[in-house]
Amino acid sequence: MVACVANPKAGRPSEARSRLLDTASRLFYAEGIQAVGIDRIVAEAQVTRATLYRHFPGKEDLVLAYLNEVDRAIRSQADEVVAAGLPAADTIRALSKSIAQSIQSPGFRGCAFLNAAVEYPDPESPVHKAVLAHRQWFLETITELLAKIQETGAEPAARHFVMMRDGAMAAGCLFDPVLICETFLRGVERLLQVYAATDYSGPASA
Incomplete structure (x- = not known):
């Protein structure tokens, strides 16, 4: 020491x-x-x-440091939203708006973690593992918030949310980001409505 x-x-x-x-x-x-x-x-x-x-x-160490900084920034942003103490559904809306704002920011090039996963497809790569760790944290964060609305189906609904978020981030750097974000936010609102009103089992139920 x-x-x-x-x-x-x-x-x-x-x-x-x-x-x-x-x-x-x-x-x-x-x-x-x-x-x-x-x-x-x-x-x-x-x-x-x-x-x-x-x-x-080595370069891999620099890549891991880069992803660690991105992960830290995203977690800090999410913690700030959660710390506001809003009801769970409103917290998810606030997180969604934050995601939409990032998609519409200058120089947006998609999700740094999805981009890295494409370049490091080997599951044993430390970079690939860092991507999975970040995504697991994000999934668990959304799952915990949804479970505060109702426990049944929280994880499938969270996976649906992550899927919509991934799609918005991929499309946001290819097409009109404003239109993409409007579609994403409408999808989140619909997901919350269906989730709160039914026994949610997955995207097909929405």
Whole structure:
């Protein structure tokens, strides 16, 4: 175990590491992970290769750090919505509106995790496992919220929600994002109505 030192900068990421991660995150999301090489990241971050490898032993470590930052941001946003203390259905509506806003934001290129899963299809890949861990957290979050409305069918309904969210994020960077988001939000409202009124068993029941 490393001893604690009375240093006001302790625990803070170095400027070079932050610059590397910010640069890699921007490029990975905009252009694709496999399309962006280490040389490009080093050049745009204005660091040496030695500096990069001191902070990230390999490109996969940098990819995992990128996804961890995206995961942290999404969880923080979701926690903020949940912390507002709204009824469960309204919390889901608020989360849906947040998703819609992200789809309509400048530079939107789809879901970072779905994009990464396409580039890392091997189930044993640490990147693929990071994608699955994020998605499992999101599914469990929606399931818990739906279970507060009624327990029966909470997970199938949550899977339906995630499916609609995935479709909206995929279509949102290909077609008119405003129209896609309107369709997505109407779908969420319909799902909530059907879920609250029936014994929900899956998308076919809606």
